[in-house]
Amino acid sequence: MTTKTLLCLSLGAPASAMPRQLDGLLPGWELCLAASLRDAARQLRSRSLSVGLLLLEYEPAGPGAAVAAIAAATAAALAELDAFLRQHHWLHWIAVCHRPLLQHEAGRKLVGEHCCDFHTWPLDSARLRHTLGHALGLAALRAVPFPPLPQRGTNGSYGTSGANGRHESAAVQTAGQLVGHTPAMRRLYGQIARVAPADAAVLIWGESGTGKELVAQAIHARSAAAAGPFVAVNCAAIAPGLAQSELFGHMRGAFTGAAQDRRGLLESADGGTIFLDEIGDLPLELQANLLRFLQEKSVLRVGANRSVLVNARVIAASHVDLEAAVARGAFRQDLYYRLNVLSLVVPALRERKDDLPLLADHFFERYAAERAPRLRGYSGAALAALRGHDWPGNVRELINRIRRALIMAEGRLIQPEDLGLAGTAAPDGCEPLGGARVRAERQAIEGGLVQGKSMTQVAEELGVSRMTLYRLMAKHGISNPARARSK
Ligand SMILES: Nc1ncnc2c1ncn2[C@@H]1O[C@H](COP(=O)(O)OP(=O)(O)OP(=O)(O)O)[C@@H](O)[C@H]1O
Structure with missing residues (x-):
């Protein structure tokens, strides 16, 4: 029998209460218990989990106090949870809460936006088991090795609306956490x-x-x-x-x-x-x-x-x-x-600049909690500046620049200066050095290989070891001509 594993994140109640609450409810499930967001993040880093049960124990102050009684502290906790769930959106979340939480706007929004189902206390354990089984099945469907990659539409769009009116299709969201279609x-x-x-x-x-x-x-x-x-x-x-x-x-x-x-x-x-x-x-x-x-x-x-x-x-x-x-x-x-x-x-970012718009949208959404609500996306100049930059720090640098822009931008669209890239857009007719360097490297290797020389000869002429030559060929997607000929 395969193990069904579940992350149980309980918030708003003492950690010790959780095993008692779940006792006997979910036979056949292995439960990874987390009593804080930090704990849950740690579990998610070390285990491969696809379904999460959110036990939201926030209760109103007393009978009748329902909606208004969700204290400021709870609202702050919900905001923190919202940011966490945005970050871990690939999990199928199921909420368990007290009904009054759903009468409160923040609670309703959180459950509605992040969870595929919810249950209220007292629990109907049979229905809960059914929901969890269903979520696991859906997650297994989604885990098919790298789903089809996003199709670029005729207008350059990718599906449902992303930060620039581009679509973040389901494929982009679920290709593991790796984003890119080049x-x-x-x-x-x-x-x-x-x-x-x-x-x-x-x-x-x-x-x-x-x-x-x-x-x-x-x-x-x-x-x-x-x-x-x-x-x-x-x-x-x-x-x-x-x-x-x-x-x-x-x-x-x-x-x-x-x-x-x-x-x-x-x-x-x-x-x-x-x-x-x-x-x-x-x-x-x-x-x-x-x-x-x-x-x-x-x-x-x-x-x-x-x-x-x-x-x-x-x-x-x-x-x-x-x-x-x-x-x-x-x-x-x-x-x-x-x-x-x-x-x-793993290719450097400067070698796959066509991924930049997709990655930029992805991180705009991922760090949505940090942005000013008025911010709608990137200006054309910002997108050009992203393309003009050489990205020595690769995707990590892109993330840092976008997070800075989400905080610093004053208008509705991110500008090059918000990204710290004012003046880096490639002027017409002039190619950035990074791209030129990559192209030259590729041409030199291809040029050597087409002349029917052995790999050792080509490596010697290029001034690299044979292993480095193989690595560079893999990087550029160049196949070994000798092998191709012998097929
Ligand atoms: N293709 C990608 N799609 C989405 N996020 C990415 C992609 N590549 C990298 N990232 C993000 O960029 C950051 C850096 O990635 P990661 O730590 O895996 O890089 P690394 O190559 O292991 O770096 P280092 O060599 O410094 O350890 C992480 O936040 C990661 O989630």
Whole structure:
């Protein structure tokens, strides 16, 4: 029997009340309990969940006090919840509340906008189970690997109304959390769908802020381990002295301060995926241990004399050239080969500028709670400025600029200066350097390949290693002509 998992977020009542309220109500469901928005966000980061039950315990002050008695504190809590639900809109939410909450405008709006159904106390448990089963079924339908991509209409529109009157079609909303419809992104979606079911390690390369963690999440969500945890570790952020115990765990007394046995991050990813971001920053000593884990699928806690079997898939990511790190002796070659079984390249934003309007609309909606209500979208000049910029910080930079604009904009439309991009729109007839650079790179590779030379020769002439040549070919979607000829 497959496990039915549910996030239960209870607000407005003591955390201890929740297990009691749900006791015996939902047999066959595994409940992930969260008593705060922060707690819920944490659960959503570490698990792949598609259905959420919102237990809204806000009660009026007393009988008859119904509508007016929803205190200011409750209104503030509802506003905070509204922002949270906007952020986690891909979940199917079902609300359980007291009837008076629905007589209050903020409560009614929140449930109406974010939830696919609601129930009031006292609960009809059979109907609740039916609703939850239905929501899970809908979520499973939606989880079909990357739904069809949005079709650009004749007027350049994409579906229902987005920030610029463009449509954010259902496809955009649900392609995991990755947004983009350019050939480069479509190629990436195809690669994600292909590597997800395999059990091998995956290495993701891409500049900082391109979305490597989202790609890792998308692979996890489509893998056989999707119901298990997704544990993300930033190798660059672990304190050097603690790295061994953080990753592999420790036994009580193993070192000063080890007051009890503690499992490491690898063990907590058992049954799921461990995402090792900035893998190039992992100290050499730990690289050896990680290699052992990849070979033996077991971990030895610090101070332990027996190892524990752990079944976790490893997805690693790097924004630095690991091959160069291997050449410098900063990264183990055997680990590099072990991790690089399946590799993906996430394209930089400057290489897929046709995604900018879609991404801009997406973040306009995602951070809607931060914007002034009068703000309607982007001016033509702002869209041109987005296109004219080179995006060294990639999607993360785009998010930061849009969030700044949502707060700073004074008019009804975002202007280039709100984005901090005044004067960056590409003047007619002059191509921004980023685009020109990418095109030149592609032409040089294609030029070398068509002359029937071996990959080693082409790599030598271009002044890069063979691995880098393969990586660049994947980035530009250039296939190996020798392989194509032999088909
Ligand atoms: N294609 C995309 N669609 C929607 N959001 C995206 C996309 N790519 C990136 N993002 C968002 O951009 C931000 C940065 O993405 P992420 O952290 O995955 O990048 P990264 O490549 O792992 O960065 P770093 O190398 O610095 O760790 C996140 O908020 C992520 O949600």
